[in-house]
Amino acid sequence: MTALPTDQTITDLLTEGLSACGVSADALKESAASANLPARSPITGQDLGTIAADTPDSAADKIAAAQQAFEAWRDVPAPVRGQLVQRWGQLLGEHKEELAKIITVEAGKTPSEAAGEVQEMIDICEFALGQSRQLWGKTMPSERPGHRLMETWHPLGVVGVISAFNFPVAVYSWNTALALVAGDAVVWKPSENAVLAALGAQSLLARAAAEVGAPENLAPVLIGGRDIGDVMVRDGRVALVSATGSVRMGREVGPVVAARFGRILLELGGNNAAIVTPSADIDLALRGVVFAAAGTAGQRCTTLRRLIVHESIADDFVDKVVAAYRTLSIGSPTDDGVLVGPLINEGSYEAMQSALKQAESEGGKVRCGGGRVLADERPDAHYVEPAVVRMPGQTAVMKDETFAPILYVVTYSDLDEALEIHNDVPQGLSSAIFTSELAESERFLARSDCGIANVNIGTSGAEIGGAFGGEKETGGGRESGTDSWKAYMRQATNTINYSGELPLAQGVEFL
Ligand code: UN1
Numbered sequence: 001m002t003a004l005p006t007d008q009t010i011t012d013l014l015t016e017g018l019s020a021c022g023v024s025a026d027a028l029k030e031s032a033a034s035a036n037l038p039a040r041s042p043i044t045g046q047d048l049g050t051i052a053a054d055t056p057d058s059a060a061d062k063i064a065a066a067q068q069a070f071e072a073w074r075d076v077p078a079p080v081r082g083q084l085v086q087r088w089g090q091l092l093g094e095h096k097e098e099l100a101k102i103i104t105v106e107a108g109k110t111p112s113e114a115a116g117e118v119q120e121m122i123d124i125c126e127f128a129l130g131q132s133r134q135l136w137g138k139t140m141p142s143e144r145p146g147h148r149l150m151e152t153w154h155p156l157g158v159v160g161v162i163s164a165f166n167f168p169v170a171v172y173s174w175n176t177a178l179a180l181v182a183g184d185a186v187v188w189k190p191s192e193n194a195v196l197a198a199l200g201a202q203s204l205l206a207r208a209a210a211e212v213g214a215p216e217n218l219a220p221v222l223i224g225g226r227d228i229g230d231v232m233v234r235d236g237r238v239a240l241v242s243a244t245g246s247v248r249m250g251r252e253v254g255p256v257v258a259a260r261f262g263r264i265l266l267e268l269g270g271n272n273a274a275i276v277t278p279s280a281d282i283d284l285a286l287r288g289v290v291f292a293a294a295g296t297a298g299q300r301c302t303t304l305r306r307l308i309v310h311e312s313i314a315d316d317f318v319d320k321v322v323a324a325y326r327t328l329s330i331g332s333p334t335d336d337g338v339l340v341g342p343l344i345n346e347g348s349y350e351a352m353q354s355a356l357k358q359a360e361s362e363g364g365k366v367r368c369g370g371g372r373v374l375a376d377e378r379p380d381a382h383y384v385e386p387a388v389v390r391m392p393g394q395t396a397v398m399k400d401e402t403f404a405p406i407l408y409v410v411t412y413s414d415l416d417e418a419l420e421i422h423n424d425v426p427q428g429l430s431s432a433i434f435t436s437e438l439a440e441s442e443r444f445l446a447r448s449d450c451g452i453a454n455v456n457i458g459t460s461g462a463e464i465g466g467a468f469g470g471e472k473e474t475g476g477g478r479e480s481g482t483d484s485w486k487a488y489m490r491q492a493t494n495t496i497n498y499s500g501e502l503p504l505a506q507g508v509e510f511l
Pocket of ligand 1: 166
């Protein structure tokens with residue numbers, strides 16, 4: 001543990017990041033005319049300033065402006081639209097460290113993880129550039145002579161994105177890069193805890209848009225709390241709402257969008273597990289487990305929360321995890337060597353403590369961590385030691401996602417039992433097995449009920465080239481790679497008759 005930085009150090013870091021990304025210093029000034037939102041750093045627990053927020057009226061105006069921008073953008077050829085994401089990706093590359101500084105200050109991520117997040121944005125921009133020439137449909141043989149049958153893809157309209165604090169910009173970019181090449185406009189309601197990173201990312205996008213001659217207001221940001229998100233969710237002009245966050249949020253947003261027959265793409269809670277088999281390369285499994293469970297202070301939706309270890313190796317393996325945890329440096333992510341930064345706020349800390357209490361009441365034994373550190377120095381910040389808890393079986397507490405670094409451990413005796421434990425939670429985002437046996441790996445890949453299933457890799461740290469998302473309460477959405485682009489477009493089936501006759505399908509006779 002190291003000493004925490006002063007408020008001034010954090011402010012300086014933020015100012016450097018904001019100004020390099022082209023965000024005006026006025027962004028952190030109160031507005032007399034509108035509502036205001038405090039910006040805060042979890043590193044110090046102190047306010048960084050106040051951001052002028054949208055009102056429901058100004059939010060509706062931004063949606064209207066985006067709708068107008070869409071009308072022009074839809075007619076731009078897709079490969080030309082690709083130039084916008086290409087330029088955005090270049091600007092993100094040039095400002096990678098600066099945008100990462102804002103992410104570090106606002107979300108508490110280490111510089112390496114914050115830079116990794118920006119790299120995900122650059123990656124998806126490159127992916128989307130390629131995709132802009134591949135918005136393809138199939139052609140099918142028609143049953144009628146002189147007819148052609150084909151599928152075509154068209155822009156949806158305005159896409160609304162709701163993003164969470166923990167990946168304040170990357171998840172937005174997965175949606176936005178694809179939506180933009182698809183020909184959509186994008187309205188973004190970022191997390192209240194990460195508005196400044198959002199402004200940084202948007203400023204670079206606005207610059208790219210101006211440089212390539214894209215319409216103004218193609219990608220406005222809505223600043224505010226739930227009431228502002230609600231404006232977007234209810235607005236019939238928003239054709240798709242793509243929302244990342246808690247299951248509770250998804251339960252609220254989903255039905256509202258469905259009731260107006262809008263489209264919804266949900267990326268909600270995960271409760272990810274890894275199975276460690278006796279044949280696993282223990283050293284590799286250990287590193288995979290520790291990064292997935294304690295990295296980002298347990299605040300990824302892909303964080304490893306449940307470890308299912310074969311009984312023959314469990315004691316030994318858990319001892320190794322505990323020993324590795326003791327070497328993790330906890331503190332300000334601005335300090336070299338720190339691997340575990342702060343929790344986002346007091347609410348997260350309270351949730352962690354209450355989950356640990358519940359785990360103990362359900363027979364769990366805390367093997368290490370769980371306690372608060374650096375509280376004397378920074379009473380308003382919340383640093384914790386990542387916890388490892390041995391459980392007597394998969395009890396109730398293990399079925400909830402607690403967004404904090406708690407790793408529950410249970411044992412199994414045969415793989416089918418492990419798979420049963422694995423799938424017996426309401427969420428289904430990410431999963432992993434550590435094994436050297438092909439048969440175990442194949443059985444796991446066939447039976448894991450998650451959207452992501454990995455072998456000899458932890459549950460977190462997915463690449464953008466594969467579709468990202470999960471099943472059950474995770475919401476069913478898929479973002480970023482493979483054919484996720486289709487979520488941002490509507491499909492049409494076209495039948496073209498060049499026969500000069502009018503034969504009806506299915507041999508029907510009429511007139
Ligand atoms: C999230 O936590 O919402 O797979 C996204 C990962 C990252 C993305 C996480 N590439 O851990």
